[in-house]
Amino acid sequence: MTFFKKILPYSTFGQLSLALFMICIVSGILLAIPYDVENPYASISLMMLINPAASLFRNIHYWSANIFLIFSLVHIWEHFGMKNKIKIRPSIWFRLSIGVLVVFLAMLTGFLLKADADSLQARRILNELINGIPLIGSFLSTSLLGSSESLQLVYVHHIATFTIFLVIIILEHTRSIWPKLKETVLVTITIIIISFLFETPLHDNLHPVIKGPWYFVGLQEILHWLSTPQVSILLILLFVLLIFIVPFGDKKNQFITKRSLLILTILYLFLTVTGYFFRGPNWQLIWPWNSDYSYYIHNPFKVSGIDFITDKNDIAKASSSSEVFGRIEGCVVCHDNVAGFTVSHTPQTLGCYSCHGGNPYTLSKNNAHRDMVLIPGNLTDVNKTCGVTGCHVEIVNRVNTGLMTTLSGMISVDRYVFNEQDNPDLLTDMHHLGISAADEHLRNLCVRCHLGNPKTETGPVTEKSRGGGCLSCHLNYDSYASTANFEKKLNTNDTTYLQYHASISLQVSDEHCFGCHSRSGRISTNYEGWHETILTVDEAPKNSQYRIVEGTRVFKYINEDVHHQLGINCIDCHNSYELMGDGTYYAHEEEQVNIQCEDCHIVEDPKLIDHSQLDQESAIISALRFGDITGRNYLITGKKNRSLINTYFQKDTAFMVSKNSGKVFAMKEPAEICSRGDVHDNLSCSSCHTGWAPSCIGCHNTYEKEEPGYDMLKNKFIDGSWVEYVGEYHAHAPALGYRENDTEKIVVPVIPGMILTIDVSGYTKSKHDSLIFQRMFAPAAPHTIQAKGRSCKSCHNNPVALGYGKGELKYTIQGAKGIWSFESEYGNNIHDGLPEDSWIGFLQTRTGKVSTRTDVRPFTIDEQKRILTVGACLNCHEEGEQIILETLDNFETSLKKRSSECILPEWENQKNQL
Amino acid sequence: MKSGKNSRRYFLKTAGSLIGAVCLGLWGSMVNSQQKNISKKTISISLNDNRTVLFHDDYIIINKEQLLVLSSYCTHLGCKIQTFEDGELICPCHGSSFDLDGNPIKGPAIKPLKKFEYSTNMETKTLTIKI
Secondary structure (H helix, E strand, O other): OHHHHHHOOOOOHHHHHHHHHHHHHHHHHHHOOOOOOOOHHHHHHHHHHHOHHHHHHHHHHHHHHHHHHHHHHHHHHHHHHOOOOOOOOHHHHHHHHHHHHHHHHHHHHHHHOOOOHHHHHHHHHHHHHHHOOOOOHHHHHHHHHOOOOOOHHHHHHHHHHHHHHHHHHHHHHHOOOOOOHHHHHHHHHHHHHHHHHEOOOOOOOOOOOOOOOHHHHHHHHHHHOOOOOOHHHHHHHHHHHHHHHHHHOOHHHHHHHHHHHHHHHHHHHHHHHHHHHHEOHHHOEOOOOOOOHHHHHOOOOOEOOOOOOOOHHHHHHHHOOOOEOOEOOOHHHHOOOOEOOOHHHOHHHHOOHHHHEOOOOOOOHHHHHOOEOOOOOOOOOHHHOOOOOOOOHHHHHHHOOOHHHHOHHHHHHHHHHOOOOOOOOOOOOHHHOOOOHHHHHHHHHOOOOOOOOOOOOOOOOOOOOOOOOOHHHHEEOOHHHHHHHHHHHHOOOOOHHHHEOOEEOOOOOHHHHHHHHOOOOOHHHHHHOEEEOOOOOOOOOOOOOEEEEOOOEEEEEOOOOHHHHHOOOHHHHOOHHHHOOOOOOOOOHHHHOOOOHHHHOOOOOOOEEEHHHOOHHHHHHHHHHHOOOOOOEEEEOOOOOOEEOOEEEEOOEEEEEOOOOOOEEEEOOOOHHHHOOOOOOOEOHHHHHEOOEEEEEOEEEEEEEEEEEEEOOOOEEEEEEEEEEOOEEEEEOOEEEEEEOOOOEEEEEEEEEEEEEEEOHHHHOOOOOOEEEEEEEEEOOOOOEOOOOOOOHHHHOOHHHHOOOOEEEEEEEEOOEEEEEEEEOOOEOOOOOOEOOOOOOOOOOOOOOOEOOOOEEOOOHHHHHHHHHHHHHHOOOOOOOHHHHHHHHOHHHHHHOOOOOOOOEOOOOOOOOO | OOOHHHHHHHHHHHHHHHHHHHHHHHHHHHHHHHHHOOOOOEEEEEOOOOOOEEEOOOEEEEEOOOEEEEEOEOOOOOOEOOEEEOOEEEOOOOOOEEOOOOOEEEOOOOOOOOEOEEEEEOOOOEEEEEO
């Protein structure tokens, strides 16, 4: 204040306000030239883009008005505090008090004239608020806002009604409308500087946060607590009344009134700060330490300045650009004729700003690119790119619940294996990773493959790609875009790449999945028929039976999945709700996966819906892929009733259309043998039709503090890392086990998921920590399906299928006794005395910590005996023989019909209980 | 008869008040007549059974077991509802939320969203809404 008094010793806030008022009027008159009340939002965006002078006047108008509001209120307080009070007649004071209300109305109508998302909502609120006033509400709202959506009446009130009222009351109490020259010059210079530096806010109509003008943000907070919002009008009138009565009371009353005003103002300021700086989307509070704080709070006063140098050609180009979301974007002036977009994502449809952010209201490169997102779609900023209002909000929210984002199963199982968790099925999220041996193990070796891992460089998705949010599946580079991107890397000055844009499309190829799914369960490589070996690149034979992945991993060809052989891609079976989550958190992939073999290979009547019953997302995707969907029918899944949008049923046959190639496949019914009798009713299709599955045994994990490591969660190099020493990799028909829970009991393929040792002491540095040994099998979906199921013997006479591991399983008949024996190929492990590759011992079983799921177990001894009894028959009979086929109908009856030559197995210490 | 000065002032005040009252009456009549011009709108759009929630400027189409056309105006203060998250219709202005039947779940709104009458024509696949 002292500084202020030195510069302007005889001035008051009233005089400064007067200067601001005049600046506001003059700038407002000039602003009326480019402003178009018929097309307000577009006209403002255009003036910001190509008319720097108009843009400056808009800023001047905004800042002078806002500072006028503040100074006017301070002036009133200043008036209260003057020792030699200037006497004002009560009637004038009354009008001045009403004038406070009019100042707010003038400001508010100015806010409405922007016609952006904030303004349109504010208009609705104002209309509703006034309409709710008893008796005169409707009359007042029509008189103030008009009866149509046009802003004409609002404009008239802004430039005439309220302005004239203010001029009158200013004249009435100052007796002069002209501010002093010194104040005017100083205030004008200050306002021009501020206007040069800070833009006037304009909502982008995409941002999810809706806020009123800053001076009503406090009121917005109050309204949140009022179910009868008209009470707020009484509060406003109370505020005006308090101002009015201050001069008329005695000293004590004056003191009380002034204190009341001060307390109310402080409370209101507190609410304003809360609402303005901490109120995020959907009325959630958001704090400065939240990662999205700056975006959600959307600091509207961008420090971008005004660029007066504009090219005439640019102006012409911008003027002729088409409107996107009601505005004209400057981006297309430089980035015109860019090729490569899909129809739904062209700049003409979405503009550039919707995906890339930045500043669309400028032709200056630096200003336009400030805060822009070069690579949109990463989950860290997906809410301001793909997930903005009106685009893919719902999907983006779901993606965060999906397993490819949470990695719940991977984390839970790892902690379970490290004995840090009692249950492998607990729900968790990779953001909950802390500091422990298991969590560090996950950070070092596992959690790179998740959708949240950001894509940081331009270029197509390759086998080395991990994560990238929406881009991990939907990014496609055609040959032009790929070449341009490659050229750019060679020569950073080459700008031809700007002519080619990658497309964001529904064409999700198997290569998109490959990067992550060629690891761990290796579904992608299995599907193509490749099995990972422990060979080095130098050791790998140079022929078509071997393949190098990521430059270091050597794969050997075994046999591809029959679906791959036909040309069926991953997304032909796996739909959007599986891949992008369905809003439910799942512990393991088999819970999230929806498709089952029998959904397409139908045994009984198909489950169908027609196009009108499709859910919103499926209908959109189906229409985008296949055009007009009228009259189409669709198969739905048995598990969750989700539509399979690329299927239909016609003339007793189910068909699938490949989403990428358009190739049509007739889907066969299961072979007669699959459904014959009921003895195999509890077998999953994959337990028979899985051709082979990868397995690894004898893995050892240790923590090495000298090893250069990497924290995959934080994406940074660290000292010390968990190191995995692999044992042996094999490819053969999988073992089988039971998934048994409240809803199902079914035989599923299992593989030795965790037969390993972990030296925890290396991490904890405690000598008391012993070596952890685990022998757990994991349920598997190997994706190596063969048209012909595995033979009877490959289950009933196969030690691997039974869980014993490799070796010789032999049935010997000695006289009238049949004896099964097993000799393991591997020696017994010192930790549990079982063969290295086994799940259970021969004719033994295990319970407790045997699987990476609580509901998956090996066969019981009794179940093994039943399987081996059939195996005994197959010891003599060929599996195609009629007698063997008849056992499928009724095994017990077939047994009764056996001849005296048929010797059933005799179990040690037990009689045949079958 | 009172003094001329008093009488004139009285007359002017009375006349002024009368003129004011007449003007106010005319103002009211004008606004009233303007409001009467606003008749109920009937909107026809193509029927899209596939979208669970479809936002328009004045209304929201809900496709559940039965079609429902709700007003997009929040019953608290008329804000346009344009967000559907976690099964709720959310008002961006003051945080009210509604279920898909339009019933308020979270305040400040306490009244359900207005339901508009509609009719469907399955032959032409059109939905006609009276707003």
